[in-house]
Amino acid sequence: MSTKTDVPLRRRSSPLNGHHTNGVSGVDKTNGLINSQMEINGKKTDDGYVNGGRSNASCTTWTARDAVNVARQHWIPCLFAVGVVFFTGVEYTLQMIPSRSEPFDIGFVATRSLNRVLASSPDLNTVLAALNTVFVVMQTTYIVWAWLMEGRSRPTIAACFMFTCRGILGYSTQLPLPQEFLGSGVDFPVGNVSFFLFYSGHVAGSMIAALDMRRNQRLRLAMLFDVLNVLQSIRLLGTRGHYTIDLAVGVGAGILFDLLAGKYEEMMSKKHNLVNGFSLISKDSLVN
Known part of the structure; x- marks a missing residue:
């Protein structure tokens, strides 16, 4: 009875370089040489190869x-x-504003007539300030309600991030109060006390609340908050309670800190970070 023996692989020479290979196909060897040649002829980048020093960007x-x-x-x-x-x-x-002059603010220029009306009507200024304070209370109530009653901590975390960073920046660079500032004892912060100008916590808080409303399909309420946010921005310019840049950065700050709060929740939900049975993150977030 004959036995079948393994036939040893024959050493064969590669037609590409004349060297012998043990069972390596010509295709594999060819691919390897092509890749090596690409590295020699071109520089390898994060996006691929730049052959012959020429960019692979489509715009070229x-x-x-x-x-x-x-x-x-x-x-x-x-x-x-x-x-x-x-x-x-x-x-x-552009020629810069002289150092002893009032800052130039395009929002102040656009609201000159409103500033004159409010300056000549203190009662109207007080009513509008009171309404704006009510809106601030609405923002705060919604953000706290979302955490304590609905178990969604993201708006609260975002507000904590936002107001802390606002305090740091506001203290670091203290902008002068405009000479035409029209204060009111019922404005927020209540009592006509000192406050940081940069950036606007009014606007940023409104953005945080409106973004959370949109995530939860409360679109009409979010639209209402957006409209009120625009109106309060116009009033703050009219009373010189904020510079235009404070309001613009306030919008960006609300978006930024909402995103950071979302990243924080995502990170903590992955770790299932519970301390003595208490967590800022809702159970739903932990499950997800």
């Missing part, structure tokens, strides 16, 4: 028609790109 091959299509489909970044060029020119040619 655009035609005029391609550029028009990009401008149509991606008009937002294109608009901001134009803004970069425009404001670069403005920054290099």
Whole structure:
């Protein structure tokens, strides 16, 4: 009875380099040489290879028609790109405000008539300040309610992040109170006390509440908060209670700290961080 013996692999030479390989196919060897040659001829980058020192970015091959299509489909970044060029020119040619002058604020210019009306009508100024304080109470109530009654801590965490950072920045660079400031004893902070100008906690708090409303499909309530936020911004400019930059950064701060609070919740939910049976994060977040 014959036995079948294993046939040893024959050493064969590669047609590519004349060296012998043990059972390595010509295709595999070819791929390896091609990859090696690519590393030699081009520089390897995070996005791939730049062959012959030439970029693989698609924009380098655009035609005029391609550029028009990009401008149509991606008009937002294109608009901001134009803004970069425009404001670069403005920054290099604009004469700065003299050091002893009042700061220039385009929002103050736009609300001059409102400032004159409020200055001549103290009672109207008091009523509007009281209504604005009611809106601040509404924001605070919603944020605290979301945590204590609905088990959603994200707005509360975002508000804590936001107001702490506002205090740090407001103390670090203390802006002068505008000369035309119209205070009221019922305005927030109540009592006409000192406050930080940069950035607006009024606006940022409204944004945090409205973003949470949208996540929970309370779209009409979120729209109401947005409208009230715009109205309070106009009033704050009219009373000179905030500079325009305070309000604009307040919008960004609300969005930023809401995102950071979401990242924090996500991180803590993964760790299931419970201390003595208590957690800021809701059980639903922990499960998810």
